[in-house]
Amino acid sequence: MAYLAPSEFVTKMIDAGESKIFMSTRDTVIRAYMAGAILALAAAFAVTITVQTGEPLAGAVLFPVGFCLLYLLGFDLLTGVFTLCPLAVIDKRPGCTWGGVLRNWSLVFVGNFAGAFTVAVMMSVIFTFGFSTEPNIVGQKIGTIGEGRTVGYAAYGAAGMLTLFIRGVLCNWMVSTGVVGAMVSTSVSGKVIAMWMPIMLFFYMGFEHSIVNMYLFPSGIMLGGNFSIMDYLLWNEIPTVIGNLVGGLAFVGLTLYSTHVRTGAKRKAPAGDFSPAE
Template identity: 25%
Template sequence: MANNEEMIEEEHETKETDTSSNGKIDRPGRQFYIPSQIVDEFGEKGRDHLNKPFRAQFLLAITAGSFMTFGAIFSVLLAIGVETEGIYHLLSGLGFAAGYAMVFISGSVLFTEINVLLPSYLFNKAGLMKANIYKFWASTYIGNILGAIMVAGLIQMSASLSDPFYTELSMYLDKKMKFMDHGVKGWFEILVSGIIANWLIGMAAFLTTAARDITGKFLGTMLPVVLFVAGNFQHSAANMGYFSMGILSSDKYEWYEYILFNLIPASIGNLIGGGILVSLLFSYAYKEDIQTSLGKPKSKRRK
């Protein structure tokens, strides 16, 4: 009898803890943010990046570029000797996802991420022609390149990588530069490929922001990155990592060829893919749902 009474008492206590003060069941909260909250978070991150002192912006851009070279190296290392194409792409993508995870978690400033964050902020704020916005965009791009070259130089000086790595790297560079032989058509193909690449990276930022724990953020980063690496879509920040190693280890391509026949058209495509197809598209779609201090006051609010 005593055991039965204890069981009844425990059951009663459980029911009480499962109900709130109004008598409804207190269900656990969501483990992710809904889309309107994600877009709102984009805008706030864009504002925070823009309001940092210039030295912080530039240092974080250099850090992000550094992580791109680390990701490029890891993607090549994991793929060495793998002959099965699907596994090759999977391992290569997982390797590069490490670089992006370091960028997203550390708060570093990556050009292709800014293409998503800043338009979300600017969409809800007047005064788009302020010089500091474009100064920030340009300094981020330059900082990413400097960071990528810096790490590539350190790795070359360390003499840590073996000959199979450079053989595999040469194959990666050929895939990135194959458009160069197509003339104007190839330039346009890179631009379109860049649109797709930053569309995917924008969704990586979307999924990463949605997650509330570190595991979810890693998974959110990984899936779109594996896809863009496997598809050989031209992502300017990622290519900075590969090209930095290529400039210092091979004379097959000149530095200006990397810039003119890949980075410039890819960067233009990245701006379109991240800024329009992710940031502005979702900002417009969810503009009625976004509750943020960034935008204009709603009609019900007092001005």
Template identity: 35%
Template sequence: MPRDNAFDAYSPREIAGRVKEFCVVKAQLPLLSLSMLGVLAGAFIGLGAMMFTLVASDTSLGFAAMRLLGGLCFSLGLVLVTVAGAELFTGNNLLAMGWADGCVSTRQVLRNWCVVCMANFVGATGLAALVWLSGHADMNGGGVGRAVVGIAMAKAQLPVAEAFFRGVLCNVLVCMAVWMALSGRSVTDKVLAIVFPITAFVAAGFEHSIANMYFFPLAMLLGAPIGAADVVRNLVSVIAGNLAGGSVLVALVYYVIYIRVGRRSPALPG
């Protein structure tokens, strides 16, 4: 049914349909395009992490103010991914909806996730190297560098189970941000949909695998005593948590509500 107001947000049922279309398009991207867009997304998330670190280096801010303002600044990463266009592993966990509906194969989903995750790593690590070479860590009397090292050290010391569940909670909020951004018809709509969930996950201290791919290399370049085993343990735990949070608790839940059950229950809201 046509809308009376073309500027109205898409309803939840319509978002589910848009996510299915988004799944098919992403699953069919050529390898070169997928890889290059993945590198961009890794760099974009790294830019958000860089802005968060700048705020975290200001010791005059109170705990809550620093976390909230840092989270707001970190939102830059997903805004760039969504508005400028890029392929982010955590957001692409929504492909599980297309897989559940049968419009995307298991092979296509795994191809997308593996290629994008590796490309995100290249982009985030590459940005970390550029930031290190730029001397950015020397800002605030070296406070920015100390903040990077402190953040990375805390992540490296997280127990596996804690890192996993922080990853779950993080990607529930990231995928909700992507889901709500798909309800918007303008850049302003998309930015507003993204900012609150992303600010929330950062302020709460949850774990985003791609952000960690920026923090660890930069901290190691700055001399942090972090071993490869610490990095692998954290990333494996957080990636698994991100997958569970985004694909199961968001994509599959909404698939059941709006696609599987929705086909039989047209009276559902939205």
């Protein structure tokens, strides 16, 4: 599978973060738009499989097809740039600033949302025959998901908000691990295998992904879900974005960087010790 050592792929992570900071506005938005759209299609695909089979694991096993496609095509998710871009600043790459990081994050957020919303409208048309009938069974399920993961959290108050935030953290711990997975191999098959595993885990466990939610919740509102845009923003999207940022940067970006780039001082072996690895 042409596996790269951690010190090699973490350097690739920093390089990627640097390139994204300096990317043109046009390219950043186009790549983010396509990433949001493809991931939204994968979410619709996974929900359809789950409804038709009655088996959530089946949907989770197949959902990563969208994630793998978008990363193989070089598109960008907000969850990924949360992890990669700060590393270029922390590594003191020339010209990389926190202002550049925030610019990238803002553009990717807008592009991801536009792409996911486009697919939300298209799929809502399909589920309702152009809004001429009640949503089909898949559309009804999407509306139910939207209710449970907005007003469902709100019913628990602060405890619900904490649960939502932690689910966001755990989500991007896994999703960013998938982003790194795309860098650990130089073969397509190796990249896909490394990406597939953590993405399947996050989806099956019901963790909160800000871009998947950019599809599910606007769709839910259009398909008759009993929650509002404000419910979506306050009781899902905003806390999820914050949780995704913490999870990706703290548990993936900074941990890999701190131990594979800024390594600690090596322990000296006592005189007479022999290590077969040396």
